[in-house]
Amino acid sequence: METHSQRYFSFVDLMGLEQRYRASFVNSLSGFKSVALIGTSNSSKQTNLAIFNSLIHIGANPPYIGFISRPDSVDRHTLSNIMETGYYTINHINEAIFKQAHQTSARYPRDISEFDATHLTADYKLGFKAPFVKESFIQMGIQFKERIHITTNNTVLVIGQINQVYFPNDCLCNDGFLDIEKAKTITCSGLDSYHKTERLARLTYAKADRDLSIAKLGYIE
């Protein structure tokens, strides 16, 4: 099965790499990542928008979603705004906006909103306290629930409850699966590589005593 010549790095090799080289390499190892824009505002209604590539499913009952934040990086306004207001939005990124989404990672002064700087549109829905990204096709309004300190490297796992979700009606399947590929959601790898996807298959629930088969998508009409 191995078609390439294989190379090996030990922990010592990894620690000996130049810092940015190591960051790029190790960020590639966690596979394709969820990438999304997180929208917040502070108590003075100053908006902030930042790209995160560390979204993670926490649980469905209740519906909880998490992301990893680095206290001392560009996402510091996101974290402080969430602590200040208790609310934020998570917005999927599609092919039409991935360059603008990446640009939100630049270090803008606090009084400049990344919405304005990147020409993305702040959208307020149903009185929700944080701004959604109008150009995103899957948008969630999140209520902060728990902040967990990861002592090993001083990062923070932020967990929130999904209070609102907006999605394209024609992407919902009859078993609850939301076809995010049809909704044009993209993925990323490493620190700066963006990818669209092509479905191989949905598979049926695995059981020990039977072979797998391909599951139908079954969109709701």
Next chain:
Amino acid sequence: METHSQRYFSFVDLMGLEQRYRASFVNSLSGFKSVALIGTSNSSKQTNLAIFNSLIHIGANPPYIGFISRPDSVDRHTLSNIMETGYYTINHINEAIFKQAHQTSARYPRDISEFDATHLTADYKLGFKAPFVKESFIQMGIQFKERIHITTNNTVLVIGQINQVYFPNDCLCNDGFLDIEKAKTITCSGLDSYHKTERLARLTYAKADRDLSIAKLGYIE
């Protein structure tokens, strides 16, 4: 930008959904996910292999990687084996093995190894205590570091240090970026949908005072 008619679910709507429907829906919301096979063995050398779709980059210095485990699900052998031996492997999944990878999620009796049941090959390297998946192109040997209890829904964030990494030499770029798409790594969405990828672009480091451009891949010869 909105080409589809939009639909809305509130938190109350989500909580009112049938359990499996909600699980399928909410698992779709976290975007495309890292999916990998985690290989372990217990102190009696009984091997275990399980698919996880919750891999997460924790940090590059030192190189740490995490995943979310549900204590009462099929991954329970993985977690108990990690606690018993302190070591595990994380193996990327490619198109040739995604059905076998999915099949590891079936509930096999403890005395049956998922390696045997799914016809994947346990590979031992450099005396590492846990088995790698021979058919995987990017393989990591991990040393357990920290287990963090997520109280909100009784899940566990398991964090480990990357002690060994094996990868295809022709997928490494000259700035440390590892081209996992070239290495045929796939991604997943929801609970059962598998996808290959197509790169849109690598983008340059974002700065507030300049426009983005496309970064070159620059493979090492």
